[in-house]
Amino acid sequence: MNIINNDIGDVFSFNKTIPILNYTTPYFLIIDSSNSIIEIGKNFINSIDGIKIGSSFEDFFIWESQLNTKETFKAERLLFFTSKNKKQRYKCTVLKIENESFIILANAVINSQYNLLDYKLSLNDFPKHDYIAEYVFLQQASTKGLEELKLFNQSLNNTNKELVLSKQMLVNANAILEKRVNERTNELVQKQIALEESLEKLFNIQKEMIQQEKMATLGLLIAGISHEINTPLGAINASCQTLIDTVKKDIISELNDLNFNDYKSAISLLSIVNYEKKYLTTREERELLSTISQQLNIKTPYVNETNFYSRKILEMGFSEIDPTLISFLELPNRRKIFSIASGFARLNRVLNTISIATSRATKVVKTLNNYSHGNLNGVLTTFNLKESFENTISLLSNKIKNGSNVNINIHDTILITGNQDELSQVWTNIINNALQASNNKCTIKIDYFLINNLYHSIIISNNGPAIPKDLLSKIFEPFFTTKQLGHGSGMGLDIVKKIIEKHSGKIHVESNEKATAFEIQIPLKVIKDE
Amino acid sequence: MYGLVNKAIQDLVCEKFGKDKWAEIKKLSNFEDDFFIGLQPYPDSLTYSLVHNASKVLGAESNIIMEAFGEYWILYTANEGYGEMLNLAGNSLPEFLNNLDMLHNRVNNIMPELVAPQFSTRNETPNSIELEYRSKREGMTPMVIGLIRGLGKRFNIEKIQITHIQEKNETNGCHIFKIEW
Structure with missing residues (x-):
């Protein structure tokens, strides 16, 4: 081939x-x-x-x-x-x-x-x-490799799915965690609030315990003081009466030196003396003296020393020349008779003031005792509000006449029910504080309003120095005082607050550069504690 | 070694002892992948580590593990689709042993990084043969014994006797096994 x-x-x-x-x-x-x-x-x-x-x-x-x-x-x-x-x-x-x-x-x-x-x-x-054997081997290996890749891919897909699932679970877990964190935070906040409340309660309890301890000490102190003060007060009262008796004897002795007619005239004059002389400001006193002097010049031109007689007549409690006085002014021995009568009137008034003051001091001691016991004790009476303030002003007249004015804008007919002595103590404390803060040089105004026919609103304001804002919330705390050591116990306004609260009333203070005002609200009907 | 070897170890452990044991071995060997890629080379140290840790986890000596693996390898490669390749090496135990180098050479064409052992036979009789084994790796003789047992089963030899008649040293350069059946 x-x-x-x-x-x-x-x-x-x-x-x-x-x-x-x-x-x-x-x-x-x-x-x-x-x-x-x-x-x-x-x-x-x-x-x-x-x-x-x-x-x-x-x-x-x-x-x-x-x-x-x-x-x-x-x-x-x-x-x-x-x-x-x-x-x-x-x-x-x-x-x-x-x-x-x-x-x-x-x-x-x-x-x-x-x-x-x-x-x-x-x-x-x-x-x-x-090369067929290697080819077949390679083909087989390649087929196996592809199978492996498929498995690998499947594994990756599974891993991916697991990752997605894990991510979702993580998101869910995160949400749950966030929810739990929020719940826990809320719980913590609630616990914190409860803790703060407990702390505040504890603080209040502690304050109350300290207060109770102070009050217990104060009670002991007051008991001691009451005894120590009541004894001299009793002595003053007794002495006061003795003094009145002695003075009466002295006056009678002086009167005995007068001839019969003058004696009769003096006794007559003493009978018309107004012993309850009203409190007068310096200005009022000056104006009245001027009026009386003018009237003396007109009605009794034969009387010399008009200034002397004007003052004597005023001290005897007259604000004008009463026709009954003229006959006494015509007496030859008028100078001695008017001196005896005015001296007696002045002495009587001073003794009366001593008597009222000791009586009030006794009541203050009693109030202090009541204060330490915390109840509204004593007799609830209905009394004239304006007169109550006038009495207080009268007691503080020595301080007031040094340069302060007091205007009482309360109608004569306003009656208030409460413990008169304790409420008098309230007026005294607030007015006395105003006088002390202004060194006795300020104008004090006392206003009255009726609120909804339910509450008496009494506003005692003064134009003295303002109370600093940061101290306003503390002035009603016991033992708080801005006065120098020995000049104030820090108990005054605490006692005031407690008396008002015992009367189911409220007290509120506002102060700025123009004025400081205490508003006292007392219900028309006060219910006595049992 | 190529991933195919490690895959065979994995299959052997999973088949005989379960996936949990394999997971334990893998974890101890610091191998995190899910799979071995058959045609990808892996470091020899990984294979040694897998055998070492299999010994620890399964409570068997490394020699026994290696021998079991050698026997399993023949079955495994046939099942994995390389039966025809094995057929190429022969239809009888002596013929197969004679062609082992030829088989490895063919595989080497596909797996260029393969470092295969070398085998040659001598003194063959109808019922025995001597196998010379040369390898750059140490400690693999138990696997060779296992491989021969696996081949015995492949060729339906009921009784097989393997005697390690020569240890490798610097002068002789190879181990020799006498195989009788």
Whole structure:
């Protein structure tokens, strides 16, 4: 057999060629010009049932080009054909040999080791040098690799799903955590509030305990003081009476020096003396003295020393020349008679003041005792409010006349129910504080309003120095004072507050540069504590 | 070694002892991936570590683990689709042992980083053969014994006797096993 192919060029023996072809290219076919198979490679014999020399190529195979064998060979290229049962596929090249024959050098197209079953072959049927074994191995490894990649991808997907799930769980956990943190924070805030409340309660209890301790001490102190003060007060009272008796005797003694007519006149004059002289301001006193003096000049021109008699008449409690006085002014011994009468009136008034003051001091001590016990004790009476203030002013007249004015704007008919002594103490404390703070130089106004027919509203104001704002809330605390040591106990306004509270009332203070005002509200109907 | 070897160790442990044991071994060996890629080379140290930790976790000596693995390797590669490759090496134990180098050479074409051992046979009789084993790695002889046992099963040899008749040293350069059946 001579191969007619310029690329190969060699011519070698047909008989020797067949075994070589079977070893190197076990898939080969030689066909003649009539398409009859004249030689068959061993792998075709093993894998194609019924194929034999003399068979036609088209009986077993089909060219993929859909052309017949002769037409296909003209193409001179890589060709593909399949077995008629379509299980096997081959690729091949075709060489033209002598006598219009062709040699088809083919190879099975194998995709995996499992393909080998279709070809009824094993890798051992291929030449040892053939790369088919490595190809099958690589194909298998590649398939396995793809499976691994699929598994890996699936694992990644699962991991991803787990991550998404974990993220969601984390978000949920975070939300739960946030909720718990909020709840816990709220609990803590509530606990803090409760703690603060407890602390405040404890603070108040502590304050109350300190207060109670102070009050207990104060009670002991007051008990001691009461005893110590009541004793001299009793002595003063007794002495006062003795003094009155003595003075009376002295006056009578002086009167005895007079002749009978003068004696009678003096006794008559003493009988009309007004011992309850009203409190007068310096100005009022000055004006009254001037009026009396003028009247004396007109009505008794024969009386010299009008200033002397004016003062005596005023001291006797007259605010004008009473017609009854004129007859006494005509007496020759009038100077002595008027001196005795005015002296007696002044003395009587002073003794009366001492008596009232000691009586009030006694009541103050009693009030202090009541204060330390904390109840509204004593008799509830209905009394005239304006008179109550006038009495207080009278007691403080020594301080007031040094440069202060007091205006009581209360109608004469206003009545108030309460413990008169205690309420007098309230007025005294507030007015006395105003006088002390202003060094006895201020104007004090006392105003009255009726609120809803339920409350008396008494406003005691002064134009003295303002109370500093930071001290306003403390002035009603016991033992609080801005006065120097020894000048104030710090109990005054505390006592005031307690007295007002015992009367179911309220006290409120406001202070600025223009004025300081205490408003006291006391119900019209006060119920006594049991 | 290629991932295929580590995969075989994984399959052996999972199949015989369960996935939990494998997870424990993997954790002790600091290997965090879920899979081995068959055609990817891994450091030899990882394979040694897996065997060492398998020994710890399973409570068996490394030699026993290696021998079991050698036997399993033959079964595993056949099942994994490399049966045809094994067939190429022969239809009998002596023929297979003779062609082991040829088989490794073919595999080396596909796995260029493969560092395969070398095998040659001598003194072949109808019922025995001597196998010379040369390797750059140490401590793999138990695996070779396991491989021979696996091949015995592949070729349906009921009784097989393997004797390690020569230890490798600097002069001889190889281990020799006498195989009788």
